[in-house]
Amino acid sequence: MIGILLVNLGTPDAPTTPALRRYLREFLSDRRVVEIPPILWWPILNGPILLTRPARSARAYARVWMPEGSPLLVYSQRLAAGLQEIWDREEPGRVRVELAMRYGNPPVAKGLQRLWDEGCRKILVVPLYPQYAAATTASTFDAVARTLMGWREIPALRLVRDWHDHPLYIANLARSVRAHWQSTGEPERLLISFHGLPERCVALGDPYRAQCERTTTLLVEALGLAPERYLQTFQSRFGPAKWLQPYTDKTLEALGKAGVDRVDCLCPGFSADCLETLDEIAVEGRDTFLEAGGRDMHYIPALNDDPQWIADFARILAPHWQDWDR
Numbered sequence: 553m554i555g556i557l558l559v560n561l562g563t564p565d566a567p568t569t570p571a572l573r574r575y576l577r578e579f580l581s582d583r584r585v586v587e588i589p590p591i592l593w594w595p596i597l598n599g600p601i602l603l604t605r606p607a608r609s610a611r612a613y614a615r616v617w618m619p620e621g622s623p624l625l626v627y628s629q630r631l632a633a634g635l636q637e638i639w640d641r642e643e644p645g646r647v648r649v650e651l652a653m654r655y656g657n658p659p660v661a662k663g664l665q666r667l668w669d670e671g672c673r674k675i676l677v678v679p680l681y682p683q684y685a686a687a688t689t690a691s692t693f694d695a696v697a698r699t700l701m702g703w704r705e706i707p708a709l710r711l712v713r714d715w716h717d718h719p720l721y722i723a724n725l726a727r728s729v730r731a732h733w734q735s736t737g738e739p740e741r742l743l744i745s746f747h748g749l750p751e752r753c754v755a756l757g758d759p760y761r762a763q764c765e766r767t768t769t770l771l772v773e774a775l776g777l778a779p780e781r782y783l784q785t786f787q788s789r790f791g792p793a794k795w796l797q798p799y800t801d802k803t804l805e806a807l808g809k810a811g812v813d814r815v816d817c818l819c820p821g822f823s824a825d826c827l828e829t830l831d832e833i834a835v836e837g838r839d840t841f842l843e844a845g846g847r848d849m850h851y852i853p854a855l856n857d858d859p860q861w862i863a864d865f866a867r868i869l870a871p872h873w874q875d876w877d878r
């Protein structure tokens with residue numbers, strides 16, 4: 553049996569200050585995420601950041617929390633269940649899917665153990681990021697490798713690096729935009745916003761920005777959008793360093809001031825809606841645009857658990873494992 557371990561970023565267990573402190577401590581102690589020497593970073597993290605940010609972030613999480621839990625976890629669970637259902641139907645007995653979170657729960661170690669216990673001796677690791685970044689994709693692999701350091705017998709392993717330019721990914725993004733526009737009409741501008749990264753990461757060789765740009769190019773081609781109809785930006789800046797530009801919040805402000813009437817925002821780098829889309833973009837971003845003079849902003853949801861997307865994601869993953877036990 554082949555094991556497929558889907559891994560998303562992670563999320564706090566509850567929208568509370570103590571849960572946020574635990575989650576942020578683990579997340580921001582990852583040297584793939586904050587590439588500052590620990591001797592300099594540790595006092596900043598354990599001082600100002602973990603004293604102030606957990607309470608503020610907990611309030612933000614409370615605004616987006618679903619009855620079943622954190623949106624990131626809920627949508628990722630639905631994706632995992634949907635894939636399992638497809639493969640149980642189409643390839644009975646060949647694949648077992650588990651979901652894990654890089655930080656928090658359920659941990660990567662537990663996902664790997666479950667797959668092993670189910671009899672999987674071949675495991676495909678799927679970080680749920682369409683674009684590769686060391687902070688996300690490579691960090692996921694670190695967690696897998698660290699777990700396996702403690703095992704006597706380890707499985708055969710494969711890793712899905714990214715699917716930023718896969719035709720089925722692009723087609724699903726385009727379909728979701730078109731469907732939104734069919735019911736609401738078209739905006740003046742489409743803002744395509746990706747999670748940011750410190751500029752330094754790209755200077756050091758991270759392919760993240762190039763992959764984001766490629767996704768944008770393919771998407772606007774698929775939509776037939778002229779250059780003046782869209783903008784690509786980066787959101788979720790963290791800390792004082794320079795991050796990838798243009799910044800999403802500054803762009804929304806500038807568009808509002810320039811008298812743009814309606815902007816729609818799509819975040820193709822997020823497999824699942826989460827704090828960074830449902831609050832930062834759909835609430836704060838919208839407020840920024842409206843306060844600057846804009847009239848209307850729509851957030852177009854992530855692909856999440858859309859049935860067509862889940863079926864196509866199964867097809868994106870198929871070549872990574874289908875030949876493996878034959």
Ligand SMILES: C=CC1=C(C)c2cc3[nH]c(cc4nc(cc5[nH]c(cc1n2)c(C)c5CCC(=O)O)C(CCC(=O)O)=C4C)c(C)c3C=C
Nearest residue numbers: 561562563585609624685687688747749790821826827828
């Ligand atoms: C989609 C890819 C992501 C990249 C690349 C990424 C890099 C990155 N993020 C931080 C700091 C934070 N990110 C936070 C939340 C968050 N980040 C991503 C994805 C990427 N991050 C997601 C999906 C989420 C949402 C998680 C959820 O539970 O909904 C947060 C925490 C939120 C907060 O407290 O405000 C921080 C902090 C850095 C420093 C970084 C690159 C190096």
Ligand SMILES: [Fe+2]
Nearest residue numbers: 561747788828
């Ligand atoms: Fe992040």
Ligand SMILES: [Fe+2]
Nearest residue numbers: 736848849850
């Ligand atoms: Fe509207």
